[in-house]
Amino acid sequence: MIESMHAVTLGHFLMTGAILFVLGLIGFVTRRNLIIMFLCTEMMFQGVAITLIAFSKFHMNMSGQTFVIFLLTVAAAESAMALGLVVLLFRRKRSLDSQVWAQMAG
């Protein structure tokens, strides 16, 4: 009885994924450091990955896990590009504060 109450089910994995996703979203909106902001988007990606893997196990097919492999590859490419961009920006302004980059408006 107690055992079944503490069973780890699909819902737990989905909740973990959703929490990671929402935490990443909140962090992206509230943080101002470019690298932290980027890490927040990575956290959102990881939330998606957990969701996909949980569904993959639930549906007993490999599509979701295949998806995650591709997702991780793209996330790696994106982080390489993000670091390149951040270095480029840091050379121009010597700051990682996203508010420094707000010249254009209107």
Place this chain on the structure above:
Amino acid sequence: MINFDPYLNLAFFDTLATVIGTASSQAGTDGLMNAGANLGGGMVAKLNGIWPEITLCIAATLSLFVGMAKHVQMRRMTWWISALGLAVAALIAAYEPARPDAHSMISAGMGQYVKIMFALTGLVLLLVAAQIPETLAVTHRNEIDRPDFDPGQVVRGEFFAFFLLSLAGAMLCGGADDLVWLFLALELTSLPTYVLVATARDRIEAQEAGVKYFFLGALSAAVFLYGFALIYGATGHTDLGLIHQYVMTNGASPMFITGLLLSLLGVAFKIAAFPMHFYVADVYQGANVGVTAYLAFVPKAAGFISLIVLLGLIIPENNQPIMGVEPITGLIWIMAAATMTLGNILALLQNNVKRMLAYSSIAHSGYMLVGLTAGLGNHPEGHADGVSGVLFYLVAYGLATIAVFAVIGCLQVNGEEAETYEDLDGLSNRHPFLSGTMLLATMSMIGLPPMVGFVGKLFLFSTAMDAGFIILVIIAVVNSAVSAAYYLRLFHACFFGHEHGQFEHIPEPADAKPVVDRIGPFFGYPLAQIVVPILARRSAAFVAVGAALWLGVASGWLVNASMNAVGRSTTPTPVIETAEYPNNLPAPGSSPLPSPTSSLPAILPDITPDPTSDSKAIATPDVPAV
């Protein structure tokens, strides 16, 4: 103690066996060997369907290698390699056989239409962007001031390689039959554009634009990915055809609807639609104008094609509506109305032409969303009509936008890009052809008759009328009229403004002379001297606006092509049509190309070409209904 549910106890090989077993039963075969052969066959069929993209990837790789060459003349060949790659891709796409594994009406012919569209507009965009690597400070520093070779400091190869890779991603969106494929295609479209925005201009605004575009792009990617994950979770498939079947039989669960909503929201970033539109003006203003022209068309078109593919999941078949998809229609309706209204209002307030064009591109996204809304209506053929209207309007919008940006890109004021209305004052006195181009392009954007924009808007809005979205059409038409205000302001500056600024063309291409010397012996020097300087921004503007005019006058074949792209049969009598193809499926064995006897749909009765004329003779002199 962790107690996994029974599903989780499955070993890897069991799962694999299940997958292979499913595949073999689907393929109608018994043995494992046959199943393997069929899987391989499917892979080969898929590879055969993406030769244009493969060509572009090869050209991009070649461009990267040649961009590392020791001699600068050799490095300047990267542009020609890219142009050749695009031309070959267009040819391959035009002669591509229909995909045998195409499961839905959407991906049957749409892939081909999309590929040809991207390859040809890509050529025009390549003309607009041709001189960008030449004008960068890094090029001047390392090639002109200090001509010894440093492979780490040359940018030509990378620039054109990113250009081609992004186009390849956009093409891949058209043939997507799997969520994974769609995700990879969208990312392949987006990732290179972030680099292009940040590096193709020496102003600090370009880097600001790049960082904004990149971070919001990554955010939107995460959002639509979460949507994809929920769609997969709700249905158990990533294959779009299987998802559609699942939704058809089991109805749309709330999780599926949530997933679809999130994916639509994420893709709305790519098309710059209402809730995700705020970045557009900054990015378009900051980027190099050649890159801006690219951004205004390619990622947006890729986003619309992905939207078409995604919304194809909830299209009823056999006249059985899918339960529970009403919120999606409502959402797209609201998005369409809000996007075009907001875009037009904000465009009215701008003083910077690039920002104005950015907001006007948002408004155009709104018009195309009207077409998508119509596609979700209850009209029997509504979906195919709505989608083909969007496909048609993409071409119309792309040509006019590229033309306007190319004209602006031709002009420099005090060594900087022309940006404000004042910079364009009195343009017609100095450059009558450029201002004439501007006039025709803005006419197409407003939707005035001889131009293709008129046919596009007529197509979109009449489809929405047929589907019963009267209020939305009224909003769209009012918006269309409002948009004339700021387009005419542009026109007014060009033709009636008082000159006070300093205009100059971007100098003749620095690489014209070496190319003339190189190809002169083969084609004759006079011909080379005429042809090579043509490869500049202003000729891109002329080509784009010429195409817009020609397609406006002879729009019949493009209407046919866009109708065929979605498998909408264009046989003249609707009675036979519904009797033969009740599911909007393409006729068995029908080619995606216009059939020789095809005629126009009923919405464009006045410009029906002679039904006996060969539709491949695309210069058929159709007379517009004006």
